[in-house]
Amino acid sequence: MRVAVVSFPGSNCDDDCVRVVGEVLGRTAYKVWHADHDLQGPDLVILPGGFSYGDYLRCGAISAHAPIMADVADFARRGGAVLGICNGFQILTEAGLLPGALHRNAGLHFICRDVHLRVEGLATPFTAGLAGRVLKVPVAHHDGNYHADADTLARLEGDGQVVLRYCHPDGVVDAAANPNGSLGHIAGIASAAGNVVGMMPHPERCAEPLLGNTDGLAFFQAALQTLGG
Amino acid sequence: MKGKVTVRLKAGVLDVEGKAIEGALAKLGFNGVGAVRVGKVFEVELAETDPAAAKAALTAMAKGLLANPVMETFEVALEPG
Amino acid sequence: MGQRQPQPPYDAEILRGHGLTPAEYARVEALLGRAPTWPELGVFSVMWSEHCAYKSSRVHLKRLPTTGPQVVQGPGENAGAIDGGDGWAVVFKMESHNHPSFIEPYQGAATGVGGILRDVFTMGARPIALLNALRFGRPEHPKTPHLVSGVVAGIGGYGNCIGVPTVGGDVMFDASYDGNILVNAFALGVAPKDRIFLGVAEGVGNPVFYVGSKTGRDGIHGATMASEEFSEGSEEKRPTVQVGDPFTEKLLLEACLDVMAEDILVGVQDMGAAGLTSSSCEMASRAGSGLVLHLDRVPMREQGMVPYELLLSESQERMLMVCARGKEARLIELVSRWGLDVCQVGEVTETGRFVCTWDGETVVDVPVAALVDEAPVYDRPQSPAPPAACVEALPEPSSVGKALLDLLGRPTIASKRWVYEQYDHMVRTGTVVRPGAGDAAVVRLPQTRRGIALSVDCNGRYCKLDPFVGGALAVVESALNVACVGARPQAITDCLNFASPERPEVMWQFAQAIDGIAAACRALDAPVVSGNVSLYNETNGVGIHPTPMIGMVGLLEDASTAVGSAWPAGRSLVLLGGAMPAFGGSEYLLMQGHALAGPLPDLDLPAARALIDLLLAAHGAGLVEAAHDASEGGLAVAVAEGCIQGDVGARVDLGATALALFGEAIGRVVVATGDAEALLARAQAAGVPARRLGFTGGDRLTLAGTDAALPVQALRAAWEGAFPAVVEG
Secondary structure, eight states: OEEEEEEOTTBOSHHHHHHIIIIISOOEEEEEETTOOOOOSOSEEEEOOBOGGGGOSSTTTTGGGSHHHHHHHHHHHTTOEEEEETHHHHHHHHTTSSSSEEEOOTTOSOEEEEEEEEEOSSOOTTTTTOTTOEEEEEEEESOOEEEOOHHHHHHHHHTTOEEEEEEOTTSOOOGGGOSSOOGGGEEEEEOTTSSEEEESSOGGGSOBGGGTBOTTHHHHHHHHHHTTO | OEEEEEEEEOTTSOOHHHHHHHHHHHHTTOTTOOOOOOEEEEEEEOSOOOHHHHHHHHHHHIIIIISOTTTEEEEEEEEOO | OOSOOOOSSOOHHHHHHTTOOHHHHHHHHHHHTSOOOHHHHHHHHHHTSHHHHOTTTHHHHTTSOOOOTTEEEOBTBSSEEEEEETTEEEEEEEEEOHHHHHHSHHHHHHHHHHHHHHHHHTTTOEEEEEEEEEEESOTTSTTHHHHHHHHHHHHHHHHHHHTOOEEEEEEEEOGGGSSOOEEEEEEEEEEETTOOOOOOOOSTTOEEEEEESOBOSTTTTHHHHTTSOBOTTHHHHOOOOOOOOHHHHHHHHHHHHHHHTSTTEEEEEEOOTTHHHHHHHHHHHHHTOEEEEEGGGSOBSSTTOOHHHHHHOOOSSEEEEEEOTTOHHHHHHHHHTTTOEEEEEEEEESSOEEEEEETTEEEEEEEHHHHTTTSOOOOOOOOOOOOOOBOSOOOOOSOHHHHHHHHHTSTTTSOOHHHHTTSOOOTTSOEEEOTTTSSSEEEEOTTSSOEEEEEEEOOHHHHHHOHHHHHHHHHHHHHHHHHHTTOEEEEEEEEEEOSOTTSHHHHHHHHHHHHHHHHHHHHHTOOEEEEEEEOOOEETTEEOOOEEEEEEEEEESOGGGOOOSOOOTTOEEEEEOOOOOBOTTOHHHHHTTOOSOBOOOOOOHHHHHHHHHHHHHHHHTTOOSEEEEOOTTHHHHHHHHHHHHHTOOEEEOOOSSHHHHHOBOSSOEEEEESOHHHHHHHHHHHTOOEEEEEEEOSSEEEETTSSOEEEHHHHHHHHHHHHHHHHHO
């Protein structure tokens, strides 16, 4: 598996994603520069977390216009697997590759803590085989409050495009387990075809025993299996 | 009565957001763009019907909460209706 | 030049505005043999300020130990460095941003973080951890919630955005900080040991480059402001607030590290307080060279700026780089890739003079030595503060259980979750012990198995009661924190926050604290490698408690062996260390409504050293599963906190008196172990007093001989609920 991690100015988690794929999983991971036009033949593209362009204007709004995003859109249109994590999710919505938008957290504060996620919905390259699992993964964001109009939301729910929801450790989904006020307690969604996924939590931050939690590896391992090792 | 409070950074205070947007506009091919300054607009609905009193109230709100006098300036205006 | 500027002779008010006494100004004229030009007056003003010249503190700072086999770079550079092992240097420093944070808490704290990060990456080190030590006034003071919210948001706003995890810190509340909060930011980075960059302007003819944000009128005279006490009305007279731009700093960080990966730079220095002036003068001074700057070439953000403003501006996110000749094009290429301004603004000269030109005209021409070496140094008069009153006994609480819950709900003791959850403490995937999970934070040393432990600490009340003992205890406490997670203390950075040095009592406190810190550093083999002094922390003549903040760095051979402070179930709890508790300066004392009073617990440095050695040996033998030192709130609070974190009860015998339960001493650690016999035997062999306290298990904390049998849930509610209540009401 070859994984391209896009570096935008202000991306912070690009190295972390490269580390998990390269050092923890022993596969090929490399960074591509936002201003370039070459994804270098990946099996998977990750848009990492961070504060691209300082989150100025709107989170992800400026990066969505980066030259590389035309290539990411092409790759996605041809069925390529794309994962946006945190700021990467925000960029995907701003670029129109995923519906909806991510607003300021309901509590108005930046939140960094472990949350639990229930995996559900259609099988995506990152969640295949995980449906029904509850995984502990940290969030770290100021704008993770998912919003979409009623029609879009109904379509997402109807078509199984909601793939991750905030929940309690026992899998129960309710407002108390939702850290940011997200509609439908949504933590992650997929495109209609399932190949593009955006999620606010950071699976790359919990993929090594030293960090005390390896639940995040499940997403990367699912990608390994789906995309052919 | 509806009031409008516009809050801007004081001249001389670095507008980091404006600076980033400036650069992005240039990259998108909008040439000839000078400095971009970002501000906020608050639309406030008021029960007050006397324009002078409404303006005074808006000014007090701006001073007390909406603007940070350390780094921001503000203007208040009334809108008909 | 467009603008009219004052000409000599300068009146008394102008000189006062520049923080220069008549005697100091006379010296300026004597050194120059003439009156300074207006920009030269500005240059002297900042270079001779307390902030840059350490004029009141320098004679005392010399007494701090600064050497040791582990020291790679001692004080005097942008940051200090120690040997991290496996070819890595660990670079760190702590710095204050107190006054700006009081005036504009968000931006003041944010730019404090930005400044300390630049100090670290200027050395060629990638920053991997941030901590902060905050002191606020009384929780019920009307300004406190606003200041806490703003400072925390500012620290988070900057650190989160630039992608350096904020892994730990320390927050305390006390009335002495009502009018002068403390915001001390600590940053740590790592660099290959053989590629540390220094702030030297060497090599005659080498070009000097300006890199980063454009210069505006931000914070002009911030450095002199930081050196003057507040008075009512100073909020109106403030200079333009500096605004932090973490996005630009992220670009600057990556650009600098790209440049530093190649052999391009001779020297580099951050433009911090006093901006272009101090960065260029300090670089020239260290190299014994001169510099000429063409100020008209400096990238400017605003129209009509004049040399005086360019020299004194404290615009953020800027660096001065001395480039090797012939490498200019590569420097420009690497920096431009990140979209930053880069331009040559001067050259290194052999003249030993700091020269600035404006459109070809010389506007500053001053010997570098006059600005740096000839800066005034004062051995200011000292007089001992009268000894504090002492309480020998306090009434026993009517209910020990209630007293414990009340103590857990004191904002200084309570959980700081509200704070650290607003900081990204996990980015860079190196955080092994997270904030709130252990006595010290632990991050991994990249590309190795090693770990770095970090802690910041200082109890200003102890320092107020006895600055020598308080200073020493701050070092001991931070060393114990680091040892609790299993790391050997290595070195400290200090941030010395005091009131006006012009008051003999304050100067005495400062000198005493230095001596206390020095004694403890020697006893623990943890020298001082970097630091910062912040004086004049007082408003209308009321000063803060002396607060010499200590940032301790320790190392673990294997990061995966680090332990936290959450009790596991079914373990013995053992107390190590025989320090005798006292009520002096304790939370329990203040909770009784008592004024601050002594006596302080005894300071026993050899005993502290023996305790640390024992802890580390026991940790190496696998006998420590969790450890927590007893500090504010005493032994009962320490045991309760471990229960809350481990979500487990305990049945312990701590003694039944208020003194035994809630009295404070620095030099006691509670350890959870699976083999109490072996641990007690080791303690006995090491000559460290130790005793078994009890066992963990169940869902209640029971204190033998008292009425306390509290559900862990109740402990948690008290401990977790207090901080949000302070800020959010």
